[in-house]
Amino acid sequence: MSAAPRRYDPHSLAGRLRNAHAMTRPLMIDIIDHACRRFPSLGQTERSARVMRLVDAEAWADAALALMELELPLWQVRRIAYDDGEWYCALSRERELPDWLDAAIEARHADLALALLSAFVEVQSLAVNVSRPSVPTVRVAQDPLYEPVACDNFG
Template sequence: MRLVREHRDPLVLSDRLRDAHAVTPGLMSEIVAAACRHFPSMGQSEKTARIERLIASEAWTDAALALIDLELPLWQLRRIAYDEGEWYCALSRERELPDWLDRSIEVRHADLALAMLGAFVEAQRIAAPSSRPSVPAVSRDANPLREPVCCDNFG
């Protein structure tokens, strides 16, 4: 099953995942099209073929784990928990840090695969290279009553 590659807004995709009740082949195709930069991967054709087999067999949780492995090699699954009818999935770059120091991404959903895919999409959105200039821009709406002051002690 070859998936068509398109560019879509990741925020719209996050909303679709939050509103979905179950993963479908169409939704998985949208996720791959919008959030996957390495799929299909020429250098890792075995991983790509495995993901395609998992999607074809509708093994959504395993497909989500395989996408995280392929697309976000620096991110790791930190926690999966079930509480009061919802699955909580957390992805982290620093899994060994205590919770209060770690800046993990946590998504919750009634469906485990959708919680994992939601965390994947959020991590992809955060990890995506931004097109920022190398020099920060100065705000144009600066307050004219404020003036820069030199605070160095030259004495």
């Protein structure tokens, strides 16, 4: 696991999670290597070590939750439910909002850890697609034919 920025295809990783029957150590290491930006940082050594201890113990659901806590500090688990042989997981930034107002990311799988990680990968893919500069930018004029008109009434 290197600290260099990595490019990954979130759709292929999501497909691998969807097609997996059970969580394995190589799959978890691939997720950490390709979808995690904060994991290799030096300031997170204690939390990263905790995730790796959970992976070594094959506590997959706990490892997935610890990885989400490390990588997605603004997101929370909104719902975990089991229905008709599948686990449903929803992650949200605004957990206190009613369901119909919240834009939660949802995933499902027969395995709890894979459902959690599928939602995690989906959120990470959204973060990759949205670039947020640290300094706000000024919007360019919407219409090139736009001209401001003075409408002061001095009379």
